[in-house]
Each structure stands twice: as structure tokens, then as C-alpha cells.
Amino acid sequence: MRAIGDLASFMLSSRFQASLRSSAEFAAQAATTGLASDKARHLGGATMAASLLDRKAVLLEQHQRGIAEAALFAGATQSILGRIQDQTEGLTKNFALVSQLTHGSDFKTLSNSASEVFIDTVNALNSEIAGRHLFSGTDTQTSPLPDGAAVLDRLRSDVAGASSAQDLMNAIDTWFDAPGGVFETDAYQGSQTGFMTLPLSNSDTATFGLRADDDTLRDTLKALAKASLAADDGLGLAASEQAKLLRQGHFELVQSDRNLTEERAILGLTEAMIDATRIATESDLARIASDRLSLIGIDQFEAASEFEAAQQQLEVFYRIAARQSRSSLAEYLR
Template identity: 25%
Template structure:
């Protein structure tokens, strides 16, 4: 640097200006080395933000799908847990009733029958399961409980028992009440949506359905059998011992048959879980690729940055030495 033609004030101003510029460059390089990102993107991409904007948009969509999948995985896991618990409850009670009804031991049958009310309460509770504030078996109406309480259901069933002429009439009325379109179950018990959740996007390419609702015919059959057993257990309707064994045997067999429907539901739900897992893995892989592409645009090469930082530090040290020397010049030294 040649300062021979500059005045002392001019030299001082030039040194200060160069020092300020080097400090700015030092701060920029230090930040780039620390964060790994370019400080001046506009200059780096020469004003063309199109590719970067496209990558950011794709990453935002991937993040949205990932968030949605996380919520869905919780709900599907809740469905699977509820179905498994329901299967255990239904299968065990069905087997107990069928076995006890085959014996001519009223005390044994009554002992097995005593848990009917509790079993029904459990099944209703499973169907009213919530995850993250959403009811799992309400279809589209996730904010509404799909079923009223088991006690409320039995109030309606007890009304049927009061008007029935015999046990055969009672079971016929109960069956119609649960199964008929526009019957008591649909109008007085089920509070969910008529539409199931379908076409839920889990990625750009894939969608899934959540078809299970508490008004499914399989669930109605389970509740019907448990309601009949509960009514008999509580003595709501009088039943001769022989007919009692016959009716409860049918109830037990019906519950055992319902277990197969629950197993099929668990199988289908397992397929949905697998699809969610596969979509999650694919999403993470795609995100990694896009992150690398974005890093090539926004990232600062650590080796180049470190080399540039070292060069700037050397320039600053040189400038400090030069500044110190020029500040010590005296007129007497110049005239010698």
C-alpha cells in the first residue's frame, strides 16, 4: 500500500476505512463458519431465488404431511388398542357363557353372567375412545362422542323388556332396535357421523381411509348380545331356566363369532399402520435429499470459509502493525 501522496489525515481515514471493511468481512465469515450458511444469499444466488423457493415449498409440504402422519399414527394406534381390548373382552365372555350354558348348573351360569353389565360398559368405553381430543369411532364427527353411556343404552333396553311378552319377543325387539335403519340405536344411541373418514392424504402419492365407526354392524351385534345378557343378569326380564340357557348360549356364540370381525378390523388397521410407517420413511428420505439440495444453495463451504477467515485475520494483523508504525512517525524523523 502506497501512502506517500496522502496527508496524515487522509492516511488515517483510509486505514480506518480498510479496518472497518476487514472487520465486516471477518464478522460475515465468522457467522458463516458458525452457522454453515451464506450471509448474503442475494449476492450468492445473484438475485435468482426461484430454485430455493421451490425447495422451501417442497420442504414445507413434506413437513405438513409429516405432522399429519404423526397425528394419524396416534389415532390408528388408538384404534388398534381399542379393538384388541374389545376382542379380549368379547371373546372371553362369549366363551364363558357358551361353556356355562352347556352345563345344567344354574349357579355357574349366573356367576359367569354377573359380569355382563361390566363387559358392556367396557365395550362402550372402548368405542368412545379419544386420542388428542378426537373420538376414534365417530367418523367425520371426531368432536362428538359416538355412543351414549351403557347405562343410557340399558334404560332403552329395559323399556323393551317391560313391553315384551316373553324372552323370544324381547330378543326380537332388541335385535330390531339395534340393527334396523332408523331404529333405536341410530336415533337414540349413535351420535357420530354417517360418513367415515376417507381419502386422507399421507404423502403426495398416497391416501388412506379410516372406515371404522361405532355404528358398524359388527359393533351393533356385540352391543346387542351384551344388552340381552345384561338384561337377563339384572332380572329385567323373567326367563325360565331352560330358555335362559338356550338364549345365553346363542349370545355366547354370537360374541365368539363377533371376535372374527374384530380380528379382521385389526388386520385392516395393521395394514394402515404399515402404510403410515412406509410413508414416514419415504418422507424422511425425500426430506434428506431436499435438505442437501438446499444446503448446496444456502450453505457455506467450511474449508473455503476457514481459509478466507484466516486470510482476513492476517490482513487485519498487518493493518494493525502498519497503523501502529504510521502513528509513531514524527516530523524530526522525516527531516533526518
């Protein structure tokens, strides 16, 4: 009988200890968050409104992640376009001096500079953020173009038969612009239709409407290509023909610079929409937090007092249990 009584006493003691721990944990959570741990008890079972607020908060937090991703992509795209524009503007200033140059070595220097910018521009268009390519349209897992040096080498090989500046300009225009031509079929590897889109909310979507095969970017690459191949050793054009190509490259870069500015302005509108959606989402979350607090908020001072009381009870319980354990051991040894 005594053994059964000891077991019952132990079970009651364990249950009381668990209850005290649970009370301390709930009180600590309530004191920290300012919200009732047991919502159903606090609301008398009427938890529908609180559950709806929780679901809205989860959905808005998902939107927040989409907004952050869209902001990252928009910022990266703007940065890349800015880099391309800065480099092409620098070339444009140098090309403006072509009419004053007479030596082939000067033309060669300008042509080499254009080659470097061409390669860097192509590689910039191949940039990816968080595993997604920015200028491939919907096919974000595929790089839109080969390496910049490879593209220039392929172009150089395909126009090798040109014997004058006009022939070379025509060949380059065809290479880039012909429907089903080399650029569309062999160079550009992204999606032919559609653009990358990211949801921002139930009603708003950010669309990134610039692919590497867009006319604006093609025209930029085309202008750079003409300047890059102007003084190419394999073509062996006369200095006067090289000057024509450099002047044409200068003229086309000025035109493409305006188009790039327009594209960046459009992207700026997208950035503004993303930011406005971010602010609205943060405002909605703040309002939901306020509504939740009005429903299941508690007095944190009272919760802290309950936590202290539960802690004191636990300490008393442990001291009593320790004394009983020592007493039992002494009786056993006798």
C-alpha cells in the same frame, strides 16, 4: 466544529460496530448450519432453485405432521379394537361352559361379566385422541354413543316386556338393527355417512372406515347385550331361558370376533400405508437437504475462522472504545 466532528466519529464508530456484529452473527450461523447466511450473494442472485427447494421442504414438513397425526389415530384405534376383542374373547371362553352349568347363580355371574364388558366396550368406542372421537365418522367433535351404563339402562327399559329368551332376542335385534330404530336415532350420535380422513401427501389419504354404527361393532354390542340381560332381575326369566340367551350370546360373539379380526387387518393395511408414506417423506426431505447443501453449502471451517476473526475485531474495537471513553472523561474533568 468539534462537536460536529465528535458526532460524526460516533456515528461511524456505531456503524462499524454494527457491521462487525452482523459479520460475527452471519459467520456463526454459517459455521453452525453449514449453509450460507446470505443465499442471494452466495448464488450470485440466482435463488430460484433454492427457493423451490425451501417451498418443497415446508410442504413435506406439513405432510409429516399429518402423517404423525394419522399414525397416532391408527395406533389408538387398533389399541381400542384390540382391547374390545381381548375382553370379548375372554367372555367367549367362559360362555363355552354354559351347557355344563345348572345353577342360576352361575348364570348371574356370567351375565354380570357381560354387562361389565358391554359398558366398557361402549365407553371405549367413545374414546377421543387429540380432541377427536375415533368412531364418529366425519363428526369427530361428537361422542358417538352415550355412556355405556346409560345405553344399557335404556336398552333394559325398552325390552322390559319380554317374557322369554326368544322375545328378548327379537327385541334386542330390533333395538339395534331396525332402520330408524332406537340405536340409529337415539344411541348413535356420530355422522351417518362418511369416515374420518387425514391427508398424508399430495396423493395419499388415510381413511378410518369404522364407525360405532358399523355392523361389526353393532353385532358385538348386540351379542353382549343379550348375555348382559339374560339374568336381569327385572325380566325374571327362568334358568333355562337364561341359558338360551347366554348360548346365543356366545354364538354371536364368536361370529363378531372374526369380523373384528378382519377390521383390524384392514386397519393394519392403513397403518402400513402410513408408515410407507412416512419413510418416503423422510427420504424426500433428506434428498432436499442434500440438494440445498450442494447449492448453498459452505466450508464450515472457513466460516468458523471468519467468526473468530470477527470476534477478535470486536474485542479490539471495544478495548479502543473503552480507552477513548476514559481519556475523554479525564479531559472533561480537567
